[in-house]
Amino acid sequence: MTSYPVNEFGPLMKGLVIGGVGILHVFLAQFAIGGGVLLFAMERRAQRGDADARRFVDGYFKILVLVSFVLGALTGVAMWFTTIQVGARTIGLMIDEFHWLWATEWVWFSLEVVAGYAFYRFGPTLSDRARIRLLGLYAVSSWMSLFWINGILSWQLTPGRWLEGAGMWAGFFNPSFFPSLLFRTAVALTLAGLVSCVIINTMDLDRARKQALISRAAKFATPIALMPLLALWFLAVIPADSRAWLLGGSMPMLMFVGVAAGASTLIGGYVIVGLVVKRLYINAATALLLLALAFGATAAGEFVREGARKPYTVRGVLYSTSITPAEVAGLRARGAVVDDPYPLRDQHRYPNDQLVRGAKVFRSLCDACHTMAGANGVQHLVATWTDDQLRLNIAKLQRTKGFMPPFAGNAEDVEAIVQLLKWERARAPAIWPMTTPPAQVQTWLDEAGIHPAPPLEAP
Amino acid sequence: MSRVWLVLYLATWVLHFVLVSYVLVGSGYALGQSLRGRDDDPLAARIRDLLPFMLGCGITAGVAPLLFLQLLHQERFYTANLLLGPRWGAVVPALIVGFYALYLQKAATTPRWRRLALAAATGCFLFVAWSWTELHLVMRDTPSWVAMYAAGERFYGQSGVLPRLLLWLGVMPVLFAGLAAWWSRGAERQRLAVVAFVGHVIAGVAVAWLSARGSSVDPVARGWLYLLIAAVVIELVGWGLVLRRPDGPGLTIVTGAATAAMLGLAIVRESPRLALVTARPAALEASGVWVFAITAVFAVAAIAWVVKTIRD
Numbered sequence: 001m002t003s004y005p006v007n008e009f010g011p012l013m014k015g016l017v018i019g020g021v022g023i024l025h026v027f028l029a030q031f032a033i034g035g036g037v038l039l040f041a042m043e044r045r046a047q048r049g050d051a052d053a054r055r056f057v058d059g060y061f062k063i064l065v066l067v068s069f070v071l072g073a074l075t076g077v078a079m080w081f082t083t084i085q086v087g088a089r090t091i092g093l094m095i096d097e098f099h100w101l102w103a104t105e106w107v108w109f110s111l112e113v114v115a116g117y118a119f120y121r122f123g124p125t126l127s128d129r130a131r132i133r134l135l136g137l138y139a140v141s142s143w144m145s146l147f148w149i150n151g152i153l154s155w156q157l158t159p160g161r162w163l164e165g166a167g168m169w170a171g172f173f174n175p176s177f178f179p180s181l182l183f184r185t186a187v188a189l190t191l192a193g194l195v196s197c198v199i200i201n202t203m204d205l206d207r208a209r210k211q212a213l214i215s216r217a218a219k220f221a222t223p224i225a226l227m228p229l230l231a232l233w234f235l236a237v238i239p240a241d242s243r244a245w246l247l248g249g250s251m252p253m254l255m256f257v258g259v260a261a262g263a264s265t266l267i268g269g270y271v272i273v274g275l276v277v278k279r280l281y282i283n284a285a286t287a288l289l290l291l292a293l294a295f296g297a298t299a300a301g302e303f304v305r306e307g308a309r310k311p312y313t314v315r316g317v318l319y320s321t322s323i324t325p326a327e328v329a330g331l332r333a334r335g336a337v338v339d340d341p342y343p344l345r346d347q348h349r350y351p352n353d354q355l356v357r358g359a360k361v362f363r364s365l366c367d368a369c370h371t372m373a374g375a376n377g378v379q380h381l382v383a384t385w386t387d388d389q390l391r392l393n394i395a396k397l398q399r400t401k402g403f404m405p406p407f408a409g410n411a412e413d414v415e416a417i418v419q420l421l422k423w424e425r426a427r428a429p430a431i432w433p434m435t436t437p438p439a440q441v442q443t444w445l446d447e448a449g450i451h452p453a454p455p456l457e458a459p
Numbered sequence: 460m461s462r463v464w465l466v467l468y469l470a471t472w473v474l475h476f477v478l479v480s481y482v483l484v485g486s487g488y489a490l491g492q493s494l495r496g497r498d499d500d501p502l503a504a505r506i507r508d509l510l511p512f513m514l515g516c517g518i519t520a521g522v523a524p525l526l527f528l529q530l531l532h533q534e535r536f537y538t539a540n541l542l543l544g545p546r547w548g549a550v551v552p553a554l555i556v557g558f559y560a561l562y563l564q565k566a567a568t569t570p571r572w573r574r575l576a577l578a579a580a581t582g583c584f585l586f587v588a589w590s591w592t593e594l595h596l597v598m599r600d601t602p603s604w605v606a607m608y609a610a611g612e613r614f615y616g617q618s619g620v621l622p623r624l625l626l627w628l629g630v631m632p633v634l635f636a637g638l639a640a641w642w643s644r645g646a647e648r649q650r651l652a653v654v655a656f657v658g659h660v661i662a663g664v665a666v667a668w669l670s671a672r673g674s675s676v677d678p679v680a681r682g683w684l685y686l687l688i689a690a691v692v693i694e695l696v697g698w699g700l701v702l703r704r705p706d707g708p709g710l711t712i713v714t715g716a717a718t719a720a721m722l723g724l725a726i727v728r729e730s731p732r733l734a735l736v737t738a739r740p741a742a743l744e745a746s747g748v749w750v751f752a753i754t755a756v757f758a759v760a761a762i763a764w765v766v767k768t769i770r771d
Contacts, residue, residue: 002534005541005608069515070558077518078551080525081540085548088537095529096739100747103467106522107751107758113519114762117512122769130768137761168746343609 001327003340004088006363011374014086014367019306021082023299025075027191030184030298032068033146034192035060036112036139038220043135045216047128052209053216057135058124060199065120069113087368089322090156090313097168098152105148112141146184154180157309158238163316179233186223186230187298190267193221194291197275201284211281218275218282224268231261239315242308245403253307256300263297310403311452319405320368328408328450336361336409350423351432358420361413372424382421390418391437395444398453406450411437414445461531461738463748468527469725475524477634477721478517483584484635485510486561488654490577498570502647506639507573510580511561518554531736538604539597546613547594550587557583592624599732622668629662630724633694637717640701640710648705652698655713659695680730687723690716 009017039057046054083091095102115138123131151172155162162171196217200210235243246253267290274280282290313320323331337360344363350356366378373379382390393400395414397407407414415437423432485506492503528536540547557580564576593615597603600615607615636655640648676684694716700709 004534004537005604007541007544066562070562071555073515073518074551074555074558077522077525077554078548081548081551084537084540085544088541092529092533092537093741095526095533096742097745098747099526099530099742099745100751102526103523103751104747104754106519106526107754109522110519111758111761113515114765117515118765118769121512126768130771134765134768137765341605343605345609345611 001323001339002089003342004322005342006367007085008363008367008371011371011377013369013371013375015306015369016375018079018082018086019299019303021075021078022306023295023302025072025079026302027295027298028068028072028075029146030188031191031195032064032072032112033142033185034188034190034220035064035068035195036135036142037189038192038196038217039064040132040135040139041220042216043132047132052203052205052213055203056196056200056213056217059203060196061116061120061123063195063199065116069116073109073113087313087320087322090318093314093318094152094156097171098155101148101152101168101172105145105152108141108144108148112138112145115141143185143188146188147181150181150184151177156312156314157242157305159315159317175237176234179230179237183227183230183234186226187294187301190221190224190271191291191294193217193219193271194267194287194294196220197282197287198284198291201282201287207281211279214275214282215279218271221267221271222276224264225272227264227268228261238308241402242310245310246304246308250307250403253304256303256307260297260300260304263293263300267293267297311398311405319408321365321405321408322368323365323405323408325451328406331408332410332445332450334410336364336413340364349428351430352434354416354434355420355423355432357413358416358418358423361409361417362420365408366417378421379424383425387418387422388440390421391415391441392444394418395441396448398451399448402453406448406452407445411441411445414441460743460748461736464527464530465729465733465736468524468531469722469729471520471523471527473721473725475517475520476725477638478513478520479584479588480631480634481638482510482514482517482561483581483588484632484654484658485513485639486577486581486584488635489564490574490581493570493574493577496570498573502639502643502650505642507564507577509642511558511565514558514561518558530738530742532598532732533739534737535598535601535735539594542597542604542607543590543594543613543615547590550590553583553586556580557587588627589620589624592627593620596620596623599735619672622665622672622674626662626665626669629658629660629665632658632661633717634721636698637710637713640713645705648701648710652701652705655698656695659691676727677730677733679733680727683723683726683730687720687727690720690723694720 039060042053042057042060046057080091115134119126119131119134119138123134126134151174154176155171155174158174158176159171160166160174162168162174197214200213200217203210203213205213235246241249246257248254270290275282309315309320311319313322316325318324337357340360340363344350344356344359346359347356350359362372362378370376370378370381382393385393391414394407394417395411397404415435419432419435423429426432489503489507489510492498492500497503560576560580560583564573564580567573567576596619597607597615603615633655636651636658640651643651694713697709697712697716700707700712703709
């Protein structure tokens, strides 16, 4: 088992760090993908004599390049670097398994960039035939990069028959591959439609001509009507425990599902009833507001997708603690931190070796999802627990909360982290007694076992 | 399979390095000309015009070696990332600022704004070059990892980083000049030849500095070192020909020799890490190589078509 050094982000939970970068990247990348399809269709219209559509295409493409090619591409690189910070073993596993498909995705992305820049720079001087072909190549390439990355990401939640040894393609075309792909395609088209409403408002046209363009662009946002069905399809294919966790098992997750659904409904209602059926005019401020709502929906949706995987980062293969299920038994025997070569950076802070061990256990087993007293702070979560409750709930972690992994340490580790939590609760006094774990702790660990907790059967 | 990864890593790294060399040195050259009041220099104008495009291509090309590096040296790369932590992560915001600064310098209507934008971009790209050099050395220095982590040290020993960085900063002007010369003629090519000679001098100083510190080339790569030396000599001859007859065959000689030199340099650079490659069974058994190969062939054809289309 490879041990990596661990960085802390102060009061920020690691999930917030990766979430922040990830949501921005997904939003920009989906905008670029939908933009490609929209521009292709608008260019076709322009070539049938619509001069405003031509002006729109050339104007929109500049925005696409400035925003998506710069921020979108670089936040993609940032995703790799941030994922390494948060879960190096997870990204390593994904790279090992899917590197040729990732390389394939890179080839499509490269093609997207070449076609995009060629159009950006030479588009106005090219023939109609060359323009439409370049835009077609750009649109296909950008959607293909979504196609490949979608298989890798959806594999994390639903590896499907890959878990039974059916091979990489079974993992790639996993149960949530198609609902995810179609859902993201619908989101991409919706975002492109909304951004175009903002851009059309900046064009030097009279209101009637702007309205005509808006009506055409808004049609690209209509796939949002399919999103409820696609979301239901997605929910139907994810594991039952993840589904239960999203639909009531966890209040925060349910709220995020609600935010995503609510924001999408508002956008969908406005687009379909207002812009498409009633052919209303939309000004830049309202379009920006809808775009902000779409960002909120994307953020909530990505949070739900990430959260649904718990207690894993790759379902059945790697826990969020970067420990595999097969390694838990060994860590139960040897201790959680015996293989960790990295000392604490603030070792001098702790008055005895047991607390040092507790801090190392916290770093190894808790730090991926919790802080001590910041976001998702353990101090807040256990503030009212008694000593024995602490021992029981930590030893039987996967029973305490079904979305937590089994505790990957021995009885001494449980006691060390219990003492650490008590010491922090007591505001870190200079003297703290060493304790030995009560015999009951080992019994609780044995009762909990080393596997995730299945729901208990009704009596 | 790890040999295939290595070949792809080296090939894509060279491509990335050539493109970012153009960007870093091109930004510096344009800044220098602007500070000298020569904003109307046609060569500088042409370089400025291409900078955002070249950076876009350079960053895109850089994603591939980043992928193959994770296959060849996964544990080392991830550990170095984690040890340098937020300081390493700062390369992304630096690239974003640098990228937008390149667009800004194109749109600038006054020399002052252009200089500011070019200075910001050059600074950002220098920071990225320094960070990569540092990361590379941290990756190799396993014995220092635990102490570095314990001390919370975010900077690796600069005495090793600086001569190495200087070497790359010497190679970059040579590549920049070799690329930019294809879009130039006459006196402009001669000026670029001078830039290349300056690059060689800087690289020579860096090699001397590294040698004085006891650095040597891995015996495995001796043959490639000889290729590198021979290629550099031929390349210098080529630049000499460019100085004498700018539109003669000198540039073709330079291009061929520089390509061979980059191949040799990339292998010499990589040789100390060859013994450290750790291929994991899951990665070795991964399928999909044919999908990648077919897609790559299609992409090369498509890019060729794009180039033909815009030239026509």
